[in-house]
Every structure is written in structure tokens, then in C-alpha cells.
Amino acid sequence: MYGKNLSLEYGIRDLPETTLLNDFLLDCSVRNFSPRTIQSYKSNLKYFLSRHSVQINPDDLKNFLIHIRDKKHYSPSTVGNYFAALSSFYDWLEWEGVIEKNIVPQFRKRYLRYYKEQRHEERQLINLEQMRALIDSAEWVGFKSMFIFFAKTGIRRQELIDLDLKDLYLENRYAILKPHAKRSNRVVFFDNECAQVLEAWLSWRQENKIRNKALFLGTHGSRINRDTVYDVTTEHAQSLGFHNPAGRLNEKFTPHCFRHFFTTWLRRSGCPRSIIQELRGDARKEAIDIYDHITQAELKESYIKYIPLLNIKI
Known part of the structure; x- marks a missing residue:
């Protein structure tokens, strides 16, 4: 697109930053990054470029880290997301010949190791009785169905949000997820007790003449969004005493904890590792997996x- 000749002829400062950013986002789209990832990259990079030029040195990165960590008080995960976006952006700039070398990976290795360790801190695992209590605590069948579907499938938050009614095959006890860059297997199964709650949810929709194509809805009748999924999950968990908003990662119960619950309890039930990987949609990369x-x-x-029975109240 630009190439080394163009960057040498005009110099990096002569290339409009907005053009570089837009072309980078187009490249992300070509590489099949998810819309959410692209939007996150766009937001983070626009903020960075509002404070720094494209041509950077380690001091610029240090100042930016201090700014978002100590002055803006961003969480470790948000700090990590900013530098992940920067690393990807400057990798693209190097690929296009606009810069000679991407210095962000070395900076992340030296200065963000602590954050990486924090982000991989063990998540909270609740037991079967606590999961039952969480699901039963949802008075509205819409949220109850969302909770049990999370627990029985282990899908990610965005995968749940993107589900449409047409993706659900209730009689056959499975659903087909939308394509996602991180998922290899798009078919997810659920058992009879999950199906019973889903049937109650679909009946409620029919009685209230809800025509929205989305499978899971917010209280206003539109497709549920990320914030609502997070807020509803944490509020119910907090009311039961296993979510501390100000606590460490292992004291919080967020939507991703459903995936942790799903994985761990399948393993504890004796489910083979290869089956769990397929159910989670993980890519199995070992050589033997090619033949399995x-x-x-x-x-x-x-x-x-192997899926645990929760004995949910309908």
C-alpha cells in the first residue's frame, strides 16, 4: 500500500495519521478481525494518536503508560488492551514499510509483565449449588434463560449477544453460533433442563408478542448488549455474596466466569480434554489432533x- 519507497520519499510525518489509521483498520477487516476488536483498536489508537505522533520512541510509550495507568487509573486489562492495539498497529506500519521497526513488543515485555500476570490471575469458580442459586435468583425468565445458556454452553459474551432465534434448534438441543475468529467449532449443545428454561422464555416472548430476531433481549425488548449482560450478571452474583466489585479477579463473578464454570465442571466430571476443547471451540494445535x-x-x-445437572426451578 505504501511501501518503503513511499515512506522514504515523503517521510513518515507527511503521511496523514487518519489515513494510516483507516488503512490499518481496513487491513484488520481483511484479516477477519471481529467488529468489536476493530472498534476497540480504533478507539484506543485514536486516543493515543491524539497525544503522540506516529513516529514514537520508548519515552513516548513510557509517558503514555504512566498517563493511562497513574493519571487515568485504567485497569490492568484496559492498559493491556491499549498496548495490544499499539503493537498490532505498529506491526502493520512495519509491514508496510512506513517504519523500520515495531518497538512496542519489547516495551510490553519489559514494562507490562506485571499486568500480564494480573490478567492471568485465577478467576473465581463457583460450585454447582452457587450456580443453581444464581440462575434461580433471576426472577425474569429472559435473564434466567441467559444465565443457564451461559452455564450449559460456556460461550463467550459476544457469542451469546449475536445469537438470533433462527440459530436455536430447540428440539435437537443445539445452537449454531455466528462465525468468530477465536472459535473453531460453532455448534454448541444444551441439555433438557436448559431446553425447558428456553421453552419458557420463547413462550413468554410469544405471549408478549416480541418480534425481535435476537434470541436474548434486554428489558426494553431490543437485543441485549455487553453492558447489560455484565451488569445483570454481576448484580445477581453480588446479591448472593460471590461478586465483590472492588475485589481481586478471583473475588468477582463476571460473564466470563460462566465459561470457567463450564470448563472446570466438565473436567471434574471426567470429560476428556479433547472433547472439552471441541465444546469450547478451541483450536487444537498438537500434531496428533489433526488425526483425531x-x-x-x-x-x-x-x-x-458429562454436563452437570443443576436442578433449576422452572
């Missing part, structure tokens, strides 16, 4: 065998 083909019938049979 798991059929959908085998996957569903194993799922039904």
Missing part, C-alpha cells in the same frame, strides 16, 4: 454424559 476427528454425534453424546 470428533464427530458431532460423539461430541453431543459426551456432552450429555
Whole structure:
């Protein structure tokens, strides 16, 4: 797009930063990054470029880290997201020949190691009785169905938000997720007790003449959004005593904890690792995995065998 000749002829400061950013975001789209990732990169990079030029040195990165960490008081995960966006952006600039070298990865290794360790701190794991209490605490069937679907499938928050009614195959006890860069297997299964709650949810929608195509809705009848999923989850968990908003990661119960619950309790039930990987949609990268083909019938049979029963009140 630019190439080394162009960058040498005009100099990096002569290339409009907005043009560079827009072309980088186009490159992300071509590489099939999720819309949410692209939007996050756009927001983070616009803020960085409002304070710094494209041509940077380690001191610029230090000043920016101090600014967002100590002055803006951003969380470790937000700090990490900013520098992930910067690393990807400057990797693209190097690829295009606009800069000679991307210095962000070395900076992250030296100065953000602490944040990386914090981000990988063990998440809270609740037991079966606590999960049952969490799901039963939802008085509205819309949120109850969301909670149990999370717990029984282990899907990510955005995967749940993107689900439409047409993606649900209730009689056959499975759903098909929208394509996602991080997911290899888009089919997720659920058991009979999850199906019963979903049936109650669909009946409620029909009685109230809800015509929105989204499977899960907020209280105003539109597709549920990320903030609502987070707020509803943490509020219910906090009311039961296992979410501390000011606590460490292992004292909080966020939407991602459903995935942690799903994975851990399948493992504790004796489910084979390869089956758990397929159910989670993880890419299995070991050489032997190439020859280990798991059929959908085998996957569903194993799922039904190992998924914990919660005895939810309908």
C-alpha cells in the first residue's frame, strides 16, 4: 500500500495519521478481525494518536503508560488492551514499510509483565449449588434463560449477544453460533433442563408478542448488549455474596466466569480434554489432533454424559 519507497520519499510525518489509521483498520477487516476488536483498536489508537505522533520512541510509550495507568487509573486489562492495539498497529506500519521497526513488543515485555500476570490471575469458580442459586435468583425468565445458556454452553459474551432465534434448534438441543475468529467449532449443545428454561422464555416472548430476531433481549425488548449482560450478571452474583466489585479477579463473578464454570465442571466430571476443547471451540494445535476427528454425534453424546445437572426451578 505504501511501501518503503513511499515512506522514504515523503517521510513518515507527511503521511496523514487518519489515513494510516483507516488503512490499518481496513487491513484488520481483511484479516477477519471481529467488529468489536476493530472498534476497540480504533478507539484506543485514536486516543493515543491524539497525544503522540506516529513516529514514537520508548519515552513516548513510557509517558503514555504512566498517563493511562497513574493519571487515568485504567485497569490492568484496559492498559493491556491499549498496548495490544499499539503493537498490532505498529506491526502493520512495519509491514508496510512506513517504519523500520515495531518497538512496542519489547516495551510490553519489559514494562507490562506485571499486568500480564494480573490478567492471568485465577478467576473465581463457583460450585454447582452457587450456580443453581444464581440462575434461580433471576426472577425474569429472559435473564434466567441467559444465565443457564451461559452455564450449559460456556460461550463467550459476544457469542451469546449475536445469537438470533433462527440459530436455536430447540428440539435437537443445539445452537449454531455466528462465525468468530477465536472459535473453531460453532455448534454448541444444551441439555433438557436448559431446553425447558428456553421453552419458557420463547413462550413468554410469544405471549408478549416480541418480534425481535435476537434470541436474548434486554428489558426494553431490543437485543441485549455487553453492558447489560455484565451488569445483570454481576448484580445477581453480588446479591448472593460471590461478586465483590472492588475485589481481586478471583473475588468477582463476571460473564466470563460462566465459561470457567463450564470448563472446570466438565473436567471434574471426567470429560476428556479433547472433547472439552471441541465444546469450547478451541483450536487444537498438537500434531496428533489433526488425526483425531470428533464427530458431532460423539461430541453431543459426551456432552450429555458429562454436563452437570443443576436442578433449576422452572
